[in-house]
Amino acid sequence: MLFLSLMLIAVSYFTYANYIRSKLITNIHRHTPSKIREDGIDYVATNRYVLFGHHFASIAGAGPIVGPIIAIKYGWLPCILWIILGSIFIGGVHDFASIVISAKNDGKSIGTIIEKDLGKNGKFFFLVFSWFTLLLVIAVFANLVAQTFVGRDGGPVATASLMFMAVAVIFGLVNRLNLVNLWVSTVCGVILIFICMWIGIKYPIPVDVFGSNTETVWKLLLLFYVTIASIIPVWVLLQPRDFLNSFLLFALISLALVGLVFYNPEMKVRAFNGFILDNEPLFPILFITIACGAVSGFHSLVASGTTSKQIDSFKDAKFIGYGGMLLEAVLAIIALIAAGYMIGQPGGNGSAVEIFANGVGNFLTKIGIPEKTGIVFASLAVASFLLTTLDTATRLARYAFQEFFEKTGSPEQSVLANNRYIATLVTVLVSAVLIFSGGVNEMWPIFGSSNQLLACLALLAVVLWMSRLARATWFLLWPFVFMLVVTLSSLIILLINHFKTGNYLLSAISIFLFIVAVLLVINSCKIMVRRRRAL
Numbered sequence: 001m002l003f004l005s006l007m008l009i010a011v012s013y014f015t016y017a018n019y020i021r022s023k024l025i026t027n028i029h030r031h032t033p034s035k036i037r038e039d040g041i042d043y044v045a046t047n048r049y050v051l052f053g054h055h056f057a058s059i060a061g062a063g064p065i066v067g068p069i070i071a072i073k074y075g076w077l078p079c080i081l082w083i084i085l086g087s088i089f090i091g092g093v094h095d096f097a098s099i100v101i102s103a104k105n106d107g108k109s110i111g112t113i114i115e116k117d118l119g120k121n122g123k124f125f126f127l128v129f130s131w132f133t134l135l136l137v138i139a140v141f142a143n144l145v146a147q148t149f150v151g152r153d154g155g156p157v158a159t160a161s162l163m164f165m166a167v168a169v170i171f172g173l174v175n176r177l178n179l180v181n182l183w184v185s186t187v188c189g190v191i192l193i194f195i196c197m198w199i200g201i202k203y204p205i206p207v208d209v210f211g212s213n214t215e216t217v218w219k220l221l222l223l224f225y226v227t228i229a230s231i232i233p234v235w236v237l238l239q240p241r242d243f244l245n246s247f248l249l250f251a252l253i254s255l256a257l258v259g260l261v262f263y264n265p266e267m268k269v270r271a272f273n274g275f276i277l278d279n280e281p282l283f284p285i286l287f288i289t290i291a292c293g294a295v296s297g298f299h300s301l302v303a304s305g306t307t308s309k310q311i312d313s314f315k316d317a318k319f320i321g322y323g324g325m326l327l328e329a330v331l332a333i334i335a336l337i338a339a340g341y342m343i344g345q346p347g348g349n350g351s352a353v354e355i356f357a358n359g360v361g362n363f364l365t366k367i368g369i370p371e372k373t374g375i376v377f378a379s380l381a382v383a384s385f386l387l388t389t390l391d392t393a394t395r396l397a398r399y400a401f402q403e404f405f406e407k408t409g410s411p412e413q414s415v416l417a418n419n420r421y422i423a424t425l426v427t428v429l430v431s432a433v434l435i436f437s438g439g440v441n442e443m444w445p446i447f448g449s450s451n452q453l454l455a456c457l458a459l460l461a462v463v464l465w466m467s468r469l470a471r472a473t474w475f476l477l478w479p480f481v482f483m484l485v486v487t488l489s490s491l492i493i494l495l496i497n498h499f500k501t502g503n504y505l506l507s508a509i510s511i512f513l514f515i516v517a518v519l520l521v522i523n524s525c526k527i528m529v530r531r532r533r534a535l
Helices: 002-014 016-024 048-060 063-074 076-103 110-149 154-176 182-202 211-231 238-263 282-289 297-310 314-342 352-367 371-404 420-437 441-468 474-500 504-534
Strands: none
Touching: 002 016, 002 076, 002 238, 002 314, 016 076, 016 314, 016 474, 048 238, 048 297, 048 314, 048 371, 063 076, 063 282, 063 314, 063 352, 076 110, 076 282, 076 297, 076 314, 076 441, 076 474, 110 154, 110 211, 110 297, 110 371, 110 420, 110 441, 110 504, 154 182, 154 238, 154 371, 182 238, 182 371, 211 371, 211 420, 238 314, 238 352, 238 371, 282 441, 282 474, 297 314, 297 371, 297 441, 314 352, 352 371, 371 420, 441 474, 441 504, 474 504
């Protein structure tokens, strides 16, 4: 499974990705927004390896770990097929195209770009939908981080996470001022990260440090943190912390791959368990459960939100966009194998993150790393990426809020479009309501569908953009059609289930998302028909 997957993924990067690049980028030397609009805050030309670290850390999070572990109930075969084929033909194309189309449109989000084809209504629906989805991301990940800090191994995670932030700020300042060579600062930064992990294990913050209200206090502190992280320049914290944290994930992936080879675990679950399990059909539920690792709409928000504003050259788009998606697929495959081995054994009955950490801890014993150390290392790495997704989502939500109030083509903009402080404050306050409402977990299936609908709409935006330029769109159109069928059918299933259980709020949300998707598709089809007739 492992070697076949890696071979297919590697071949696709050097073949299919090159074909996609030839269709998306006609002028590789064209100036990027980071060169044209350099402002030292959001638009910052960045080394391709540093930006890859930021981009990968932002899109990875816990998604490629949690999704495959939940979906493995259908069997490992449909899961691994979807991860491989999805990442190569849909996810990689989706991420790559999102970076390119945004960079060619002044670093604007997909919502603003789609306005050129679908008008103000199209922009309205997309930005509102994006902002709502990002609020769910902030709420869910803030809850997960807070629960991790008060969990069984929460002390080391909390200590290391706080120290990571201080190291990242120092790393960002050193590189911004060009005090030393990037590779020298990187080596020093990575060493400091592992020192932070060691200190965290030796001196953990007590899980009840704030008494009975510890989890609540952590949530408030996290909201304060993301508020600051969304306002300050990207090079101060967001970019350097994501870059350094990416080395944790690179180390985790590398060590886990080596451990897998030597451990050679036996899959304890069957290849296929059936088309309908727990009243949930394999199609389309599998395809909204495994999102990150195959295709995820959140990636388009990262690609067109922060990455496109920092990319130094269009030559880097394939490496960062398509390459980042493929590496995430590798992480998803590791998580799938860990779950397939651990489920039914001691340590295989906890949360998805615990199952993954226990599996990796077992694999690492074959290369001389104690099982407990391996489990803590995996847990810390996952927790670090929960934080990267959390602060990136807050900044992206701020962008979406500001772009919603922008007046296209007008030199005079409202205070809501220009003021990042107001946009951040509104975003964080609404997220706080969701965090403390206790209803986020019930909305997770809706979030899964909305996340894939974002991917569908991002592909739609690129299809419309390419058709306007009279270029080939088949490699975008077929993934769009597939994701549209997946999204609409999943929303219908969720609508029926929520209606049966009397949850009319979620039923209403399902109807709203379904209508938005259908309206956007109908308008898009009309536009493409008119363009074909004009040709």
